[in-house]
Amino acid sequence: MTIKRKLSLVVLLFTAMVLLLMNSFYYLYISNNLINDNKNEIEQTLDIQSIALSNFFHTREVEVKYLAKSKLVNDAYINYFSENPNNDATYKTEYIALNAYFEDLVANNSALRDAFILSPKGYVMASSEPRSLWIDLSDRQYFIDAMSGKTTISNLLVDRIDGESVLFVATPIYADNDIQNTTVIGVMTNIIDGVKASEMLRNLTNISFGKAYLIDQDGMIIFHTTKDLIGTRHVENEIATYFLGTPEISDSKLFKSTQQNLYVAYHTIENTSWRIVIEQNESAILSSAYRALGIMLLITLLVLVIATLIIAKFAKIITGPIVSLSQVMRQTISGDLSVRSQHLSDDEVGQLAKDLNHMLDELTGAYEEVEAKNEELIATEEELRQNYEQLYAQKIKLSEIQNKYKLALDGSSAVIWEWDLNLSLFFASELWYKLTGRDGYNTKVELVAFEELIDAKEQERLKNQFFFNWRKKIENITFDLTYLSNKGEQLTFHVIATTLYDEEDKPYKVSGTLIDITKEREMSQKIYQLAFTNSLTGFANRTAFITDITQVIMDQTSKSFSVFQFDIDHFARINDSLGHILGDQLLILVAERLKSLSSDLVKVYHLSADEYALVALELEKLEDINQTLKSIYGLFETPFEIEGRFFYISISMGITKYPYDGLTVERLVQNVDTAMYAAKKTNRSSYVFYESVMSENATRKIEIEDLLRTAIHENRVRMVYQPQFDLKSETFVSAEALMRLEDQNGKLISPLVFIPIAEETGLIVELGYWAFRNVCKTYKAWQEMGISFESVSVNVSVVQLKQSDFIEEILSIIDETGIAPDKIELEITESILLDIDMANENIIDQLKFHGIKVALDDFGTGYSSLSYLRQLAINTLKIDKSFINNLSDSKKDRELVRQVIGLAHELGLKVVAEGVETEEQSQILSQFLCDSIQGFYYSKPIIEREIVSLMKKS
Known part of the structure; x- marks a missing residue:
């Protein structure tokens, strides 16, 4: 080379x-920095978001506590509620206002899904969601905790209305007068919408390579930006197991799976076992390092x-x-x-x-x-x-x-404020300017926080309140401020303050919220006005009447007091004859006179229509009560002038005394009502002191009324027949149908007892038509057996005759059963004729036109007997038993009976004598040519099969 x-x-x-x-x-340097920076960022984000969530849950608790203590809930719910689902709360004035308030609250608070009240037995009494009324939620843990006096936020639960996953915030409702907060009378509950609350987590991490969610101690997801994951567990078993057990304040860990490595960090929410979690893909975290390495290699x-x-x-x-x-x-x-x-x-x-x-x-x-x-x-x-x-x-x-x-801060409906005690500095969020209408606030505190909103006297009071709490080491304090704005509007702010103490137990910072409750205060006053006053006279109404008596008994403000209740005699006639407008004017004039009786110890109430009441404290001696009665009746001695006309009116009054006549408000109100109606029955323009026997009679009356309502369906009503015999031939010719009623023990109740109650309650209409149909069917059955006699008589009540469809109903039953009209005889009394109005005067003529016979019963006991004989187209005259009783001993009675029989025959009427019990009475009546008799001499009232036997013998 x-x-x-x-x-x-x-x-x-x-x-x-x-x-x-x-x-x-x-690469090692930049990747390590990226991982550390990412971890620090996640930790900072978790710290901030855990505080935000803690504040969010705290705000929900504050909201529900405020609602539980609000005047609206106390007025509409605490004083009166019934856990009988048939007593539909949605149709009560108090609940309509409360439901509307809850609906408005939910509509204006995106975090809330529903707001409702639970009774002590767990029924939904009032709610912003009508479908939830009367749902039984007594098995919910948050209800049990709240009933034990705790304010609680539930774990994630399924809403029983629409099946969504939600959180419930519940707090006990204490009695308005329960200063010590020991008596829980209900539960105020708000529902946190998990989907909407999850919006808080949307911006915590980039959704392309990470996610954030809130999870409970059991690994269940509470909040998640993906709606479908709320209420589920983590798909990675190792990560799901990671959250089980006792939570630390914060932690982080890298999990390796076959597909990806996940970095998971969490922070426990203060005062809860829940954790806010941020989960990121490690490869996404290192993506920047990978890109930098590629660039360097290039x-x-x-x-x-x-x-x-x-x-x-x-x-x-x-x-x-x-x-x-x-x-x-x-x-x-x-x-x-x-x-x-x-x-x-x-x-x-x-x-x-x-x-x-x-x-x-x-x-x-x-x-x-x-x-x-x-x-x-x-x-x-x-x-x-x-x-x-x-x-x-x-x-x-x-x-x-x-x-x-x-x-x-901007999204909150409350001003967030802070007072640094060491530096005397004050801070408030920007909502301060909008709520107070001021351009700024004093950052330097001279005496006490909010001093610029209140006068010197209130400043001193508020300062003393803070110092008292600091001496007692109390962390939380709430109070209301009344502030006159620059526009002249009087505003009311509700302030919640929390004090922080250092290691030496010295306060060094106070922070909290300020909420404008002006509209809520005004609404509470309006609701109170509607709920506790009579709209016509402005007097306290029945609700206030019961509330005040309850308060007097509970507070023991008076060892004894008296209750007077009265109504105007025959007031219905004034309304019917002169009109309701004039009747209302009369009620207003009565109220104006009653105002003179009001004092510190006497309060007047307008209960309903023409009914008034007085509660007199410390009134026990009989002479004092009589003096009060004299004052009341003295107000009605002078006539009332309306549109140039003068009216004299009288009243009937009942009086009851505490504690002698009852220890509870229910007993006192019931007893005074009983005494008043006893006064109306004895004599008009009178008064009656309550006695225990009245309650016994009233209780018996209620028992019989309840029995009458189910008597027909439970077969407790049956018919018997009083035979009528012809005096000439001494043979059975007719019968009077009589109604009998059995109680639960099988004992018979006298018609003299149950018939007036049936008439008073209107039940006589159903009983009367049932009896008439039963008699017609029985007579038709006798005819089919080959047994026939002149007619069968059925008694008719005045209440039946006043029914607009009486004739139509009678004819319908006759057609239905197939009986001939001339075989039926309807018996009416003279007292009935006195009570029939002008529109019904021709009812007897209509009955006779259709072939139905009419008998005048109890003749001689009325007021205009002879005129009735002349005017009415009747068929039969029945002489009352009271004239027959002394027939053997009284010459006057014998002569009177003889002349009545002769006069009836002259008028073409058949005569029947009632209550014949001796042979001598029968012989005398035979001498006077009386047509028929009925009574124990021949036969007592018998059942239908015995009529068959009697007819065969006859």
């Missing part, structure tokens, strides 16, 4: 080794090509003289004496060669030195460029972090 080639090869190999070593060290290749050309050229220059000398030597050897080569080392050519070699050596050394200096300069320049790029990248990252923090 020639010197030229050897020289070129040696220099080229040396250059290549140097470049390769430099590239290797450069540069190395280019340098080697250039070096090869340069080395070849210099080798030629260096070896040229040697080649020339070699040729001279070959010429000299060939015989050329002009050149002497045997003394090569001593002649000029040899010296020139030596000098040339020396020169080339020097030149080569100089070149290498220059090259080395150049390479050093290039390396220094590259280092400076890299440092600049790193600084620029850090600046961009810092700007992004600042923008995220600013975005979080």
Whole structure:
């Protein structure tokens, strides 16, 4: 190998080794820096995002606590609720306002999916989502925790309405008067929308080579920017297992799989066992290093090509003289004496060669030195460029972090503020300007935070409140500020403050939020006005009445008090005859007079329509109660003037006393109501003190009413028949159908007891039609058996006669059963005729027109008997039992009965005597030519099969 080639090869190999070593060290250096920078960036991002998530969850807890303590929830929910699903809360005024408030809250808060209230038994009582009402959530752990007094955020759960994965934030609702917060009467719950909350994680990492998510201690994904991954576990088992167990504050680890290496770092959210996780592909992290290495290799290749050309050229220059000398030597050897080569080392050519070699050596050394200096300069320049790029990248990252923090502050509905106690400095987020309407704020605190918003007296009070909390080492404090803006608007701010203490338990910083609750305060006042006042008179209503009595009992503000309740006698007639407008004017005038009774110890209430009540504290002695009664009734001695007309009205009143007549508000209200209705029944314009026997009667009445509502379906109603006998032939000719009712024990209840209750409740309509249909079917069955008699009588109530479709319903039953109309006789009483209005006066004529007989029952007990005999087209006259009882002993009764029978016969009426129990009564009636009799003398009321036997015998 020639010197030229050897020289070129040696220099080229040396250059290549140097470049390769430099590239290797450069790659290790840049890749290590990239990994460390990426780790630091991830850690900083996790720190910031964990704080943001902690604040996010804390804000949700603050929201739900605020709702639980709000006046709206207390007014609409705490005082009255029923866990009977038939009592639909959505149709109560209190719940309509509460549901609307929840709907508005959810609509204005993107993080919330739903807001609702759970009763102590776990039923949804009020909600922004109507489909969730009355859902039973008592098995949810967050409900159990909240009922035990905890404010809690649940693990990821499935929403039972739409099946989405959500978080529930729950807190106990305490009774409004429960200062110690020991009585939990419900649970306020908000639902965090996992999909919307996951938007917070979208900008944490580049989605092309990494992802961020929130995971719980069991490895379940809570938040993820990919909706379908929420509620699932990590697909890599090794990574999923990594999150199980007790979490550290933060950690990171590199996982190697068959497809890729993943770098996973997490940070535990404060006060939770959840972790915010950032996961990145290691190859993506090192992509910049790979690109830099490729560039360096390309540069190395280019340098080697250039070096090869340069080395070849210099080798030629260096070896040229040697080649020339070699040729001279070959010429000299060939015989050329002009050149002497045997003394090569001593002649000029040899010296020139030596000098040339020396020169080339020097030149080569100089070149290498220059090259080395150049390479050093290039390396220094590259280092400076890299440092600049790193600084620029850090600046961009810092700007992004600042923008995220600013975005979080701007997106919050609350002012974020901080008070440095050591430096007396105050800071507030930009929302301060919008809420307060001020151009700025005092950064220097002279006395107390927010001093510029409140007067001197409030400043001193707020300062004392802070100092009290600091002495007690209390971290959290909440208070409201009332601030008059520059526009003259009175604003209310709700402030939440948290104090930080140093190692010596001295406060050094206070921070928190400020929220504008002006609209909420105004809404609460409006809701209170609607919920607790009567819209007509402005007096406190029934809700306030019950609430105040409850409060007096619970607070024990009075050892004893009296409750007066009254309504206006015959007020319905005033409305019906004069109209509701005039009736309302009368109620307003009554309220104006009652205002004179109001005092610190007496409060007046307008319960409903014409019903009023008074609660008098410390009123126990009978003489004091009588004096109050005298004052009340004295207000109604003077007539009321409306549009030039004068009205005299009277009232019926019930009185009850605490604690003698009841220890609970329910008992007192029930008892005073019972006493008032007892007063209305005894006599108008009277008052009645409650007695325990009233409640017993009222309870019995309710029991019978409940029995009547199910009597037909449970076969507790049956019909019996009172036979009627012809006095001449002493044969069975007709029967009166009578209704019987059995209680749960099989005992019969007297018609004198259950018929008035059925009429009062309106149940008599269904019972009456059932009885009429049953009698018609029974009579038709008798006819089909070959048994027939004149007719069967059925009693009719005034409530039935007042039904607009009474005639139509009777005729429909007759057609349905196929019975002849003349076989039916309807019995009505004189008292019914007094209660029939003008529109129903011709109802008897209509019945007779269709062939149905009519009997006048209980004749002689009414007020206009003779006029009815003259005016009404009746068929039968039934003499009341009260005239028959003394027929044997009273000459006056005998003469009266004789004349009534004669008068009825003159008018063409059939006469039936009721309640005949002795042979002597039967003989006397026979002498007076009475047509028929009924009573125990011949037969007691019997069942239908006994009628068949009796008819066959007859």
